[in-house]
Amino acid sequence: MTARVIEQSPWSFDNYLLLLRELSGLEQPRDLCFASVDFWIKIYNIPFVKRSRALANIVGNKLGQFLDYDQSDVCGWTKYMRVRVLFKVDKPLPRGTVMKIGGERIWVDIKIERLPGFCYAIGCLGHVLRECSAYDEEVPESELPYGTWLRASPMKTRNGGGKPEKDIENKLFHDLREGGA
Numbered sequence: 001m002t003a004r005v006i007e008q009s010p011w012s013f014d015n016y017l018l019l020l021r022e023l024s025g026l027e028q029p030r031d032l033c034f035a036s037v038d039f040w041i042k043i044y045n046i047p048f049v050k051r052s053r054a055l056a057n058i059v060g061n062k063l064g065q066f067l068d069y070d071q072s073d074v075c076g077w078t079k080y081m082r083v084r085v086l087f088k089v090d091k092p093l094p095r096g097t098v099m100k101i102g103g104e105r106i107w108v109d110i111k112i113e114r115l116p117g118f119c120y121a122i123g124c125l126g127h128v129l130r131e132c133s134a135y136d137e138e139v140p141e142s143e144l145p146y147g148t149w150l151r152a153s154p155m156k157t158r159n160g161g162g163k164p165e166k167d168i169e170n171k172l173f174h175d176l177r178e179g180g181a
């Protein structure tokens with residue numbers, strides 16, 4: 001159960017990011033660090049022939065810190081590459097990046113899977129727009145640098161296949177509560 005919960009992370013509770021770590025029990029509390037979170041990112045506009053682990057590594061490290069590359073799409077039929085990237089929680093989320101591909105500089109769009117609520121004005125996790133102290137309400141939401149478009153729909157997983165997201169989330173919280181009791 002725990003491995004699956006960590007594998008499918010990050011989770012959110014009431015639309016807020018929930019950071020989970022697997023612990024051995026031997027850690028010192030002062031060493032527990034929740035300053036970062038990793039997400040699966042869908043990376044668009046990369047030509048089929050250019051897709052590789054090496055390129056995933058480069059683009060991942062431009063967006064944050066590269067962790068993993070989903071190689072399940074060997075034929076390159078999907079519109080995107082999937083890369084697991086570690087982000088600093090207190091930094092604005094990336095919206096994409098410029099990559100040099102085949103001698104040409106192109107803008108690469110991204111979408112983030114399982115992205116919880118975040119601020120559309122400054123792109124940070126931890127609060128939403130209506131709680132933002134930096135947001136000037138004169139600016140219409142449609143003109144903000146961020147929006148729901150950054151959120152990708154998650155891949156169907158073998159374990160959770162077809163099951164509504166909410167059911168899996170409810171089961172997780174039930175198990176966490178039982179485990180902690």
Ligand SMILES: [Zn+2]
Pocket residue numbers: 119120121122123124127128129131132133134135
């Ligand atoms: Zn804000």
